Amino acid sequence: MHKVLLINGSPKEKGCTYTALKEIADTLANEGVECEIFHVRSDAPGCRDCGYCAKKGRCSIKDDVNAVADRLDEFDAIVLGSPVYYAGPSGQVCAFADRLFYSNADRMAGKLGAAVVSCRRGGASAAFDRLNKYFTVCNMPVVPSQYWNQVHGFTPDDVRRDLEGLQTMRTLARNIAWLLKCIEAGRDKGIDRPVYEPHLWTHFIMPSE
DSSP states (O other): EEEEEEEEOEEESHHHHHHHHHHHHHHHTTTEEEEEEEEOOOTOOOOOOHHHHHHHSSSSSSHHHHHHHHTTTGOOOEEEEEEEEEBOHHHHHHHOOOOOHHTTHHHTTTSEEEEEESSSSSOHHHHHHHHHHHHHHHOOBBOSSSSEEEEOOOSSSHHOOOOOHHHHHHHHHHHHHHHHHHHHHHHTTTTTOOOOOOOOOSOOOOOOO
């Protein structure tokens, strides 16, 4: 059975972001896809740029990042959810995702990715764009929906009244389920993930001649 990890990056465990993710989870369950919602701790520390993960393959900070990393092979898709603060995702989800994706980039490749944001009024598309960058830098196909994946409201009850927002979540869930099944069908026919070249790391300061 396919399995999807939905990461709730809101300080509120059962707030607006959770309400959007729960709509996705319920729809995926109806499509025969198993789900798990994981709540990021509000005190999630940021990356220390220590280089430990490059040597050891895991983050030097002993917290939930490594706990999730240890289970990555269970999941076929990852959904990042966050409230919108100043047109960006929450600090805790960025701190968590920076370390999770950087220390496990090779293991992320080939998994499906999708972002979900919750806002009162504006800033959703900027926050949505920020979260999607985690997927596109890790060779993860990004799953679309009928609109940008956003819900609106101050409270979970507000979100439940955002009919278009919830429909967008359901459409996203159905697209995730469909693509997971397409990938499985392709694998059964001998079509596997691409084999990538070794990563080339460059910058824009050229050596003097």
